[in-house]
Amino acid sequence: MILWLFPALGGLEYVIHHGLSMFSIILSLLSGQGQLYILMVLFSESTTPFVNLRWHLDIAGLKNSILYVGNGIALFLGWLIARIFLFIFFFIHMWIHFDEVKEIFPLGFYSLLVVPPVLAIMNIFWFWKITKGLVKTLSKAKHSK
Template identity: 30%
Template sequence: MEDSTRLGYCIVAGSFVAFQFFFSAVSPQLSLSLSSRYSTLPSVKQNEWNSRCVSTLHAVIVGLFCLCILWFDDAVNANPIWGDPWLVKLNIAVTCGYLLYDLLLLVRYWRTLGDSLFVCHHLAALYAYGYVLSRGVLPYFANFRLLSELSTPFVNLRWFLDAVGWPRSSWVVLANGLAMMVVFFVVRIAVIPSYYMQVYSWYGTPEYERLGLGVQLAWIGPSLALEVLNMVWMYRITRGFYRAICRSVSRKAA
């Protein structure tokens, strides 16, 4: 096993522990200092609050790192399949640790936090990212996938605003809803054509053939599954924003 692979697995374990610690110890204290409403929430809501704090932290760290790699990592951009995966593997390791932490959390609080779509998303991502960590393949495509995390802070902010009692017809909630819908569309839906154009441009090349059938299936299969999930979530977000706008307009008219 290469040193970079060993380090990657160590980062996975460290990421898992760090996110669990943030959920259990850091987020409750930080939330109490930032919002007096946190202490009045039932324990079920507090657990989801802390979970979304961890989710936001992970999204900011990984999303910004993804942009840096996309803009400045020439080796990965020059050869999306076999380019030097060092920085991408570090980012993927952090995400795998988070996904394992979140799966454990979903199982632990399944009655209140459980969501079969999230479980499918996490398992598909872990399956694909496992090849990136173990074999260092497909760094560009793995990094491109992680750009979708940039929409997560807006999704979580919507929940936080609802939890502290902001009216859904208020301009703050509507502005965040619009930002959430636009960013989600840009980083998860609008990029689909460019992503698969890159896939098509490398399909059948010697670099592609070197991957082997197992990696090829792990690349294409989870990608298609994630597209379906993103379409479902995009529909839900759009429908929710449309309903919020309609309620706001009807109240003003009344």
């Protein structure tokens, strides 16, 4: 869908994010290796309902609603846990178990060294945007009272 409707559903960063994710999932499924790391990264997708609800509320003209503000707070907290803290845990786990990670077949090993950091950088960038948006929304809500 992202490619079919490009760039309406997201820019190049969404294509890269989903392309790298699909590549990693397929690699793990075919090789039978690295599934713990795939599951950890897939858990980060638990923030998607908040992203989608935000879009729907925006399109419906409900940016000033309590639901929009509550969803923004939930998105911020969910993102912090599932895409920031989880990735920190991911990298610590990889570091502690690096002797086992090195045993993964070469393409899988190098993919583990490249894909998660790229996704983490994207998550940090998006988190910064979410934080900025939340601060803007909360300050608007505070001033309108």
